[in-house]
Amino acid sequence: MENVISVSLGEIALKGLNRGSFEAVLIKQIKKAIKDFEFSNVYKDQGKIYIEADERYFSLIIKRLTKVFGIVYISPCLRVEKNIESIEQAAKIMMMKAIDERKVSTFKVKTNRVDKEFPIKSPEFSRRIGEVLLNTFDDIKVDVHNPDTFLYIDIKKECYVYTEKVKGYGGLPVGTNGKGLLLLSGGIDSPVAGFLMAKRGVKLSIIHYHSYPFTSERSEQKVKELAEMLTHFNGEIKFYSINILNIQKAIHESCPEDEMTIISRRFMMRIADMVAEKEGCDAIITGESLGQVASQTIDGIKVTDNIVDRPVFRPLIGFDKVEIIKIAKDIETYEKSIEPFDDCCTVFLPKHPVTRPKIETIEESEKKLNIDELIEEALNKITVTIIK
Secondary structure (H helix, E strand, O other): OOOEEEEOHHHHHHHOHHHHHHHHHHHHHHHHHHHOOEEEEEEEEEEEOEEEEHHHHHHHHHHHHHHOEEEEEEEEEEEOOOOOOOHHHHHHHHHHHHHHHHHOOOOEEEEEEEEOOOOOOHHHHHHHHHHHHHHHHHOOOOOOOOOOEEEEEEEEOEEEEEEEEEEEOOEEOOOOOOEEEEEEEOOOHHHEEEEHHHHEOEEEEEEEEEOOOOHHHHHHHHHHHHHHHHHHHHOOEEEEEEOHHHHHHHHHOOOOOHHHHHHHHHHHHHHHHHHHHOOOEEEEEOOOOOOOOOOHHHHHHHHHHOOOOOOOOOOOOOOOHHHHHHHHHHOOEEEEEOOOOHHHHOOOOOOOOOOOHHHHHHHHHHHHOHHHHHHHHHHOOOEEEEEE
């Protein structure tokens, strides 16, 4: 009888012939996530991944695993030999633990007989274990509709008994769906957008625009701290920082005031597209939500997308602010995001920005700018940091 941790897979379990490659990536990321703790083995057993580790670190390991995408549940288990006596003993131990730690008074047994050679079918075996528990503990009873706890029994090559299911985020292992370049500001939305795309298996790199000295060094540091928070889900991140103040000055001096935001946005997308090409990123990711600000109208999005050569993912496009804030609080980026530091979008902010820009009109205004020279100057001053 040994204590192990079981990891339940989400969408990966639905994959076909390439399921093994997804599982291999997930196992690698699990090992990396728990490398600070003592574990002796990570292995597969018929649909789940199991971790052999020092029980003293179980709670810390489980907390770390909740941020590994591809995992839907994590459970501390007892692994026992596949015989009735051992399973009954494990069931008693796990139920006693549930009674002591969670004060449960009702339960239901759920058996998953993966090994069909096991002689007793699942419903019959669940009833048998339930009877054993009722005869062992005086203060508990069966509730098949709304129990305080389930006692789970997975019968495979070996048998696993557990009562807890700690929820993970699900999704797909990071890196199994390519690479994306996230435009990260200091606001609430873009960290959430990065989180959601990492959850879909996209490995993130980050680009951040600033307007120093019009924006402060502390403002950029805040964004790096947000990037560090995303490493808990994504792993190591390459962080590109670009000063676009001279670009903004040129737009302010030469273009209509109401087009300041949309033209600045087009420069950001041009630069992001170039960095994405260099970085080998398959897509650009933004935190835009339809209609939230002037540049995020359908017309504004059409105009900014017009000058990039790769897909632009906007995972928040249909979210309202309340929904975005809820996720930001859940992933613990919200408090950092609302710290009061200016970002580059506040520099030369027009009083009445255009909300229905036309590509032809914006292109005509841009003819007054030396676009290539402005971009080259900005790229020459780019700084790159590895965030861990």
